[in-house]
Amino acid sequence: MILSTQTDNIFRRFGEDEGIKIFARAGYDAIDLSMFQMTHDDCPLNTIDPDKYGSELKKKAESAGIVFNQAHAPFPCWRSDDKDYSVKMPERVKQSIRIAGAAGAKQIIVHPIAYPGGGEPQKQFNFEFYRSLEQTALDWGIKIALENMWGHDQKRDYIIPNVCSLGDDLAEYYDGLGNPDAFTVCLDLGHCGLVGEEAQDAIRALGHDRLGALHVHDNDYRHDTHTIPYDAHMKMNWDEITKALGEIDYKGEFTFEADNFLGHFSDDVVFDAVCFMVVIGRKLCAKVDAARPKNA
Numbered sequence: 001m002i003l004s005t006q007t008d009n010i011f012r013r014f015g016e017d018e019g020i021k022i023f024a025r026a027g028y029d030a031i032d033l034s035m036f037q038m039t040h041d042d043c044p045l046n047t048i049d050p051d052k053y054g055s056e057l058k059k060k061a062e063s064a065g066i067v068f069n070q071a072h073a074p075f076p077c078w079r080s081d082d083k084d085y086s087v088k089m090p091e092r093v094k095q096s097i098r099i100a101g102a103a104g105a106k107q108i109i110v111h112p113i114a115y116p117g118g119g120e121p122q123k124q125f126n127f128e129f130y131r132s133l134e135q136t137a138l139d140w141g142i143k144i145a146l147e148n149m150w151g152h153d154q155k156r157d158y159i160i161p162n163v164c165s166l167g168d169d170l171a172e173y174y175d176g177l178g179n180p181d182a183f184t185v186c187l188d189l190g191h192c193g194l195v196g197e198e199a200q201d202a203i204r205a206l207g208h209d210r211l212g213a214l215h216v217h218d219n220d221y222r223h224d225t226h227t228i229p230y231d232a233h234m235k236m237n238w239d240e241i242t243k244a245l246g247e248i249d250y251k252g253e254f255t256f257e258a259d260n261f262l263g264h265f266s267d268d269v270v271f272d273a274v275c276f277m278v279v280i281g282r283k284l285c286a287k288v289d290a291a292r293p294k295n296a
Contacts, residue, residue: 001285002253003027004069005277008034009259013267016057020064026274027282030069031061032255033103035096038074039089045099046092054102061103069253070145070186070213071100071108077129078113090129094136101140107213108137109145109186112163112173122163127176134182145186145213146173148202150194150224159224161195167205174210184212188257189241193221199236200244208248215257216284226260228277229284242284246291254285 005028011019023031037043045053061067073096078086093110100108113129115122130144137144148170151162164170170185177183185206192199203211218234219225229238256277265273 001288002029002069003278003281003285004030004032004253005256005274005281006032006034006072006259008036008072009262010270010274013270017060020057020060020066022271022274024061024064024066026271027278028066030067030253030255032257033057033068033071033100033105035072035074035099038092038096039076039085046095048099050095050098051102054099054104057099057103068100068103068105070255071096071103071105073097073100073108073110075111076113077111080116090132094133097133097136097142097144098140101137101142105142107143107145107184107186109147109213109215111147112149114149114151114163118163123173123176126163126173130177130183134177134179137182143182143184143212145184146170146177147186147188147215148191148195149188150191159194159222165191165195166197167192167202170202171206171210180209185210186213186215187211188215188217189236190215190217190219190224190226190257193219193236194224198240200240203241203244203248203250206248208250211248211250212252214245214250214252214255216254216281217256217258217260226258228256228258228261228280230280231261238284239287242287243291245288247293249292250288254281254288256281 038045073093077089112126115125148164149162151160153160174185189199192202217226218229218236220235262273
């Protein structure tokens with residue numbers, strides 16, 4: 001199984017060129033290109049030539065012995081209380097799709113939108129949004145991955161379900177979009193427990209054909225911690241999660257979204273933390289492979 005991680009923390013610290021080399025030296029097979037900064041008006045990625053920039057990134061990665069397997073579009077894609085922001089974001093999301101496709105990524109995570117009121121209006125709003133991106137994804141040879149999200153009750157100060165929060169919700173959205181050439185599902189394992197569903201149950205609800213990508217991190221079921229599996233005071237059951245992934249014969253990559261763990265380390269020792277994450281990732285990948293059907 002291909003082991004991957006997001007680029008956000010390391011790229012911000014060391015830049016793209018050195019960051020790619022760090023991940024390759026640490027032993028990752030692939031990396032997930034983080035483009036969150038495109039929400040800012042002054043981000044150069046908003047106006048560069050996506051083919052030129054993405055192709056250059058791809059060459060840099062290949063020369064280091066690594067690839068881009070997936071990417072993150074800017075987030076959030078829309079804000080109910082900021083019309084100016086919401087007007088300019090769709091083109092920036094399309095730009096990130098072009099960049100990721102040129103860099104060789106297989107899928108890009110485009111977060112669903114928490115539309116006011118939820119329910120059927122929310123679903124139809126998201127269907128319209130995703131279908132507006134569909135042709136761009138097809139043109140650039142990359143799939144758009146839907147992710148399970150959570151909301152926040154500000155009055156009571158705790159996490160609540162929101163858009164695509166459960167495995168069945170993700171399955172409904174994916175099936176409704178109806179184009180497996182343009183869309184897939186990224187299950188954020190850490191988000192599952194935050195809304196009351198075990199990650200292993202969401203994995204089984206999605207099954208082999210829908211689930212194409214993962215965001216791997218651990219938490220205490222109360223906070224979106226984004227740290228490595230088995231970190232102190234975290235509670236997710238990795239034996240059950242890896243068992244479920246093996247049972248459905250999951251064919252995607254194993255991609256960490258656990259950069260908060262790296263935030264504990266200064267620049268002079270963070271490489272050792274990156275390497276430690278690789279060790280944990282390999283062990284978890286081995287658990288998945290051990291649980292696969294014997295004839296797979």
